[in-house]
Amino acid sequence: MRKKDLTLWCTIIVLLLVYQPSVYALSNITDVRYWSAPDHTRIVVDSDQPLSFKTIELKDPLRFVVNVEGAKTTFPHKNVEIGDSVAHRVRVGQFNKKTLRLVIDLVKPVQSTVFTLKQYSDKPHRLVIDLNRSDLEQKEKEARLKQKSREHSIIVIDPGHGGEDVGAVGQKGTYEKDIVLSLAKQLKDDINQRKGFKAFLTRTGDYFIPLEKRVAIAREYGADFFISLHTDANFSKRVRGASVYCLSIKGASDEAAKVLAERENKSNLFRGVSYADDKELDSILIDLVQTQTINDSLRFGGMVLNEMSKVHTIKFKQPKQAGFAVLRATEIPSILIETGFISNLEDEKRLRSKAFQGKLARALSTVSFDFVTLLAKRDGISIPAVTTSRGKRAASHLVKPKETLWQIAREYNTTVAELVKVNKLKKADHLIVGKRLLIP
Numbered sequence: 165m166r167k168k169d170l171t172l173w174c175t176i177i178v179l180l181l182v183y184q185p186s187v188y189a190l191s192n193i194t195d196v197r198y199w200s201a202p203d204h205t206r207i208v209v210d211s212d213q214p215l216s217f218k219t220i221e222l223k224d225p226l227r228f229v230v231n232v233e234g235a236k237t238t239f240p241h242k243n244v245e246i247g248d249s250v251a252h253r254v255r256v257g258q259f260n261k262k263t264l265r266l267v268i269d270l271v272k273p274v275q276s277t278v279f280t281l282k283q284y285s286d287k288p289h290r291l292v293i294d295l296n297r298s299d300l301e302q303k304e305k306e307a308r309l310k311q312k313s314r315e316h317s318i319i320v321i322d323p324g325h326g327g328e329d330v331g332a333v334g335q336k337g338t339y340e341k342d343i344v345l346s347l348a349k350q351l352k353d354d355i356n357q358r359k360g361f362k363a364f365l366t367r368t369g370d371y372f373i374p375l376e377k378r379v380a381i382a383r384e385y386g387a388d389f390f391i392s393l394h395t396d397a398n399f400s401k402r403v404r405g406a407s408v409y410c411l412s413i414k415g416a417s418d419e420a421a422k423v424l425a426e427r428e429n430k431s432n433l434f435r436g437v438s439y440a441d442d443k444e445l446d447s448i449l450i451d452l453v454q455t456q457t458i459n460d461s462l463r464f465g466g467m468v469l470n471e472m473s474k475v476h477t478i479k480f481k482q483p484k485q486a487g488f489a490v491l492r493a494t495e496i497p498s499i500l501i502e503t504g505f506i507s508n509l510e511d512e513k514r515l516r517s518k519a520f521q522g523k524l525a526r527a528l529s530t531v532s533f534d535f536v537t538l539l540a541k542r543d544g545i546s547i548p549a550v551t552t553s554r555g556k557r558a559a560s561h562l563v564k565p566k567e568t569l570w571q572i573a574r575e576y577n578t579t580v581a582e583l584v585k586v587n588k589l590k591k592a593d594h595l596i597v598g599k600r601l602l603i604p
């Protein structure tokens with residue numbers, strides 16, 4: 165090697181050494197937060213850069229360890245006490261110069277999902293650790309299945325968003341997730357005071373549930389209908405008023421409804437793992453029951469708008485339609501209510517007020533009662549009690565004119581999915597009057 169070349173190489177090596185610290189600039193962990201649900205806990209780690217990680221499971225005592233590569237922390241608390249049914253605490257410590265270690269002390273064995281979320285809006289880069297106790301999840305599911313009843317009309321209320329997914333944010337800093345949870349609780353209490361009615365919530369606290377899981381919860385409860393509660397937001401601070409949406413399978417009623425559905429469906433960005441979704445069964449269900457259910461949903465939506473107009477400003481007089489993922493239980497009449505624009509000062513003030521929430525809850529419970537009465541009259545079912553005694557089941561059912569699978573499922577305390585499966589119904593099948601259906 166010539167002397168000139170040697171000098172060049174030396175210069176390059178020195179330059180590389182000088183610039184090495186910038187190559188290894190460590191990510192800074194700025195916060196560690198958690199959200200507790202009855203059967204799972206989500207831990208969220210904030211960072212100023214994208215994070216890479218490795219996980220380890222340790223026994224005696226049970227621990228879940230996440231090594232965050234190339235990270236340090238300015239996070240002041242070394243321990244985050246959790247104390248729920250999943251984890252005791254998270255211990256945060258520097259494992260070596262380049263690795264930050266999170267040790268989560270567990271209560272019982274868990275199923276874990278760890279993933280990263282990109283910087284979005286005012287949110288930093290995040291590492292999400294989902295710890296799921298499948299034993300508790302199963303218990304929750306069994307408790308829901310026990311609630312299925314022919315003696316009560318069951319209404320499942322879904323407060324949108326939750327946990328890391330705050331939803332829309334008001335000018336005064338109000339979160340959509342908080343408003344809709346508070347309203348949902350009031351609505352549940354109001355409905356439960358009515359004889360023959362039982363209301364349940366898809367989430368009871370500040371935690372995230374994927375949209376498909378919300379649909380599954382409604383089905384497990386055997387919901388007669390489903391109400392998803394949200395608040396809207398707009399760049400224009402002047403836009404205000406409530407609106408109602410139903411599912412559309414064939415495209416949205418207009419561009420605004422489509423954009424809104426896309427925004428509400430974005431909740432699933434926070435889920436990290438896809439839910440088992442029986443697509444084939446769904447397509448059969450859609451073909452068999454969509455018209456009836458969507459018509460019922462539209463009718464219910466219209467009644468809701470009419471009743472709400474007595475206490476609140478209404479944006480659109482008719483329900484609109486779009487592909488909302490949370491309304492995909494096609495055998496259950498389902499509506500999504502945007503209870504107002506949280507981006508409008510007047511609407512935000514109203515929605516924050518417990519007194520106004522009470523008024524809105526009363527209006528929604530009144531219209532729910534009216535809707536069930538209307539359906540019962542149409543379907544010849546007595547309300548609140550039903551005439552056939554519980555447990556006495558026919559082995560088969562003769563399809564009567566204008567009957568739908570949903571009505572038959574309701575009559576025999578089963579689900580449309582079970583009827584489809586037992587009777588081996590195909591996508592192209594229609595309910596034929598006089599056809600005998602096996603009852604599972």
Ligand SMILES: [Zn+2]
Nearest residue numbers: 324331394395
């Ligand atoms: Zn929403």
